[in-house]
Amino acid sequence: MEFDWTPEQLSFRATVRSFLAEHLPPNWETVAHGPASEVQSEFADVFCRKLAEAGLLVPHWPARWGGRDADAWTAFILAEEMWMAGEPRGGQYMNVNWIGPTLMRFGSEEQQQRYIPPMAGGATIWCQGFSEPEAGSDLASLRTRADRHGSNYRINGQKIWTSYAGYADTCFLLARTSPGKNGISIFLIPMETPGITVRQIPSVIGEGDIHEVFFDEVEVPGTAMLGAEGQAWEITRTALSLERVGIPRFALASLMLHRAVDRLKKAGRYGGGAIEQSARAHAACESARLYSYNIIDQRVRGIATGPEASAARVATVSAERLVGEFVVEHCPEALAGGEPMLQAHHQRAIVAGIASGAAEIQLNLIATELLKLPREPR
Known part of the structure; x- marks a missing residue:
């Protein structure tokens, strides 16, 4: 497997970062503290329209629907950068990741013409x-x-x-x-x-x-x-396979882990158990990242994604929880208002195992569909 990014992918990542640097306000981290606040939702409405104008909202969509026929790697790079910035797209992730593509596959011509263009323009929430x-x-x-x-x-x-x-x-x-x-x-x-x-x-x-x-x-x-x-059932399975790997929560978790470690180092408190615990959390973030990359690689090569998507999601949930536990134990002051982004990540991590299908349900799917374990007789 080739682990290096291509020059085109590196260029696209740089373009996204440049856009974020230009369009996120100086107080963004304070705004991002409330990931579902009225303030952030209002900001996301304006921000997503600007993303669309710049061709950065749905680049992976077909050109017919406002995209530029980019591959799944482009979409994932975009999602990683957005999540590392605190996900300024707000609720648009549903439109971008799975509702739009699902309508492209299963929707009638009338439904596609009615609903897809507003999604591509960043002008609607589902x-x-x-x-x-x-x-x-x-x-x-x-x-x-x-x-x-x-x-x-x-x-x-x-x-x-x-x-x-x-x-x-x-x-x-x-x-x-x-x-x-x-x-x-x-x-x-x-x-x-x-x-x-x-x-x-x-x-x-x-x-x-x-x-x-x-x-x-x-x-x-x-x-x-x-x-x-x-x-x-058929449509939902297709949609959820897109959703479960379309949200790279591990990217924000990894960034927040490094930020917490930096705080501890500056305070002279990074040692012993903190080192061991942060190493476990870092390994979990990398595991989730590589598992998700494997799913994206399958999509690019046209390989149907099965229960592996559930496994990638469980890996991401585990990573978020480990980072959250590390911050709670070693940087509690950050959760009391000292670090808005760390507090926002902690809030997101709490619900990570519930959104997109409870983690326990994903484990059942892994057991029966991936590991082929027998069900207990009732």
């Missing part, structure tokens, strides 16, 4: 309506229903832990259209549709971005369905 109060990462247990009435569907139910629902223009919603695992369908629903109520869930770790979303007799046309009725 949310995903997956989890429910009694169906977290177990999508087969969904209870939100979409019942057919003539050519329309009426949707009733509740979603929870829905990121950015308070800012989103459109929801990528999973709802049950018939019994069983294969009875789930996907709907693309404007959040202004009558019958939708959004309530923010108070956060104990800062300014949260999670919400409850209620659907009360929400009527949508049949054309709002993505793909065919009952096709949600």
